[in-house]
Amino acid sequence: MAAKFVLEPPKKGDPIEVRQDLTLDVPDRPIVPFIEGDGTGPDIWRASQAVFDAAVRKAYGGKREIAWYEVFAGEKANKVYGEALWLPDETVEAIRRYVVAIKGPLTTPIGGGFRSINVTLRQVLDLYACVRPVRYFQGVPSPMKRPELLDVMIFRENVEDVYAGIEWAAGSPEANRVIALCKELGKTIRAESGIGIKPMSAFGSKRLIRRGILYALEHGKASVTLVHKGNIMKYTEGAFRGWGYELARDEFADRVISEDDVYKHHGGKVPAGKVLIKDRIADSIFQQLLLRPDEYSVLCTPNLNGDYLSDACAAQVGGLGIAPGGNIGDRAAVFEATHGTAPKYAGLDKVNPGSVMLSGALMLEHLGWSEASALITRGMERAIQAKTVTYDFARQMEGAREVKCSGFGSAVIEQMV
Numbered sequence: 583m584a585a586k587f588v589l590e591p592p593k594k595g596d597p598i599e600v601r602q603d604l605t606l607d608v609p610d611r612p613i614v615p616f617i618e619g620d621g622t623g624p625d626i627w628r629a630s631q632a633v634f635d636a637a638v639r640k641a642y643g644g645k646r647e648i649a650w651y652e653v654f655a656g657e658k659a660n661k662v663y664g665e666a667l668w669l670p671d672e673t674v675e676a677i678r679r680y681v682v683a684i685k686g687p688l689t690t691p692i693g694g695g696f697r698s699i700n701v702t703l704r705q706v707l708d709l710y711a712c713v714r715p716v717r718y719f720q721g722v723p724s725p726m727k728r729p730e731l732l733d734v735m736i737f738r739e740n741v742e743d744v745y746a747g748i749e750w751a752a753g754s755p756e757a758n759r760v761i762a763l764c765k766e767l768g769k770t771i772r773a774e775s776g777i778g779i780k781p782m783s784a785f786g787s788k789r790l791i792r793r794g795i796l797y798a799l800e801h802g803k804a805s806v807t808l809v810h811k812g813n814i815m816k817y818t819e820g821a822f823r824g825w826g827y828e829l830a831r832d833e834f835a836d837r838v839i840s841e842d843d844v845y846k847h848h849g850g851k852v853p854a855g856k857v858l859i860k861d862r863i864a865d866s867i868f869q870q871l872l873l874r875p876d877e878y879s880v881l882c883t884p885n886l887n888g889d890y891l892s893d894a895c896a897a898q899v900g901g902l903g904i905a906p907g908g909n910i911g912d913r914a915a916v917f918e919a920t921h922g923t924a925p926k927y928a929g930l931d932k933v934n935p936g937s938v939m940l941s942g943a944l945m946l947e948h949l950g951w952s953e954a955s956a957l958i959t960r961g962m963e964r965a966i967q968a969k970t971v972t973y974d975f976a977r978q979m980e981g982a983r984e985v986k987c988s989g990f991g992s993a994v995i996e997q998m999v
Contacts, residue, residue, distance in 0.1 A: 621689070622933045630935050655670070669699050677914055712892075806830075809864055902920050965997045
């Protein structure tokens, strides 16, 4: 069914364009689509949009402004379109046309029903890099003794591995055919097994790792770590590791050095001006990030490993309430809250909007508006240090002043300096 055009884009605004070299040409008044989200999404979005607009206004004195363009997905799309249409075609086309978008949390059923809207957006727009910065804000309650030592940028492959997984139910004709084929190839699979296939390619792995290495070089990071389970799955996750080292050698040999070369030729000391590239097995990196977090700065991971790892890292510094995320491809990007919809708090103006706010800061940095991005981060830092926080932090902080979701947004704006 052809998409219905529900809402015209703002007339006073211009589209972002992607140049031939894949950099962005950002006008002073870019049109940016947004999806407010389900559950607590509307509360979070209202608070966050006010913060974004205030940061841009303060940073550029009115010379720049975002022209917000609401598009629809999730439960609100059903209401607007009057039918079960969770991700309208025009929403996808709007994001494709205007290049950069931001969204709140969206409903996804577990075990059945429609497919995840988040996953669908990533795949149809080829948003192959899930980018999640994880760092500590002074004063946030944390289970760690020294949470400030963790400061990582996670690049998680976003369209292959289990996100491109192919499955057949146990006992189905298809599963039985795969089991029979494997038997012909000398591999035994127990009868009545469910079957899953996870594809991982050199192309998909390398473009993700390339982004991670470029980020480390551009931001002066010390190392890039390839996270994998290659000791067991040698031709998928082990290949991810191998392709990463191959890419580093072929494209970045003058700026990147492997851990092996550091110990073989440089006495264990990384030469000045070089970024260290190393790898760690997936289960090991969880321990490493707890015991020696300051030894890691950029992590590149396949899809499933990165999902676990980013949430675990977020838990070390205060939880998903302040964990931003971006889904970035060569021609589009969608920034988002990394937490769920929390429907029991919907409409109560209660929950922490930090995840969307920091995702907006990440979006502004992606646009090249780093001054506005920094204002949001500083405003949040100072609001938390002043102990002006939402209930999730207030209940764990002695002497805190609990505020509503909108109140936290106001506090962030007041603290922008």
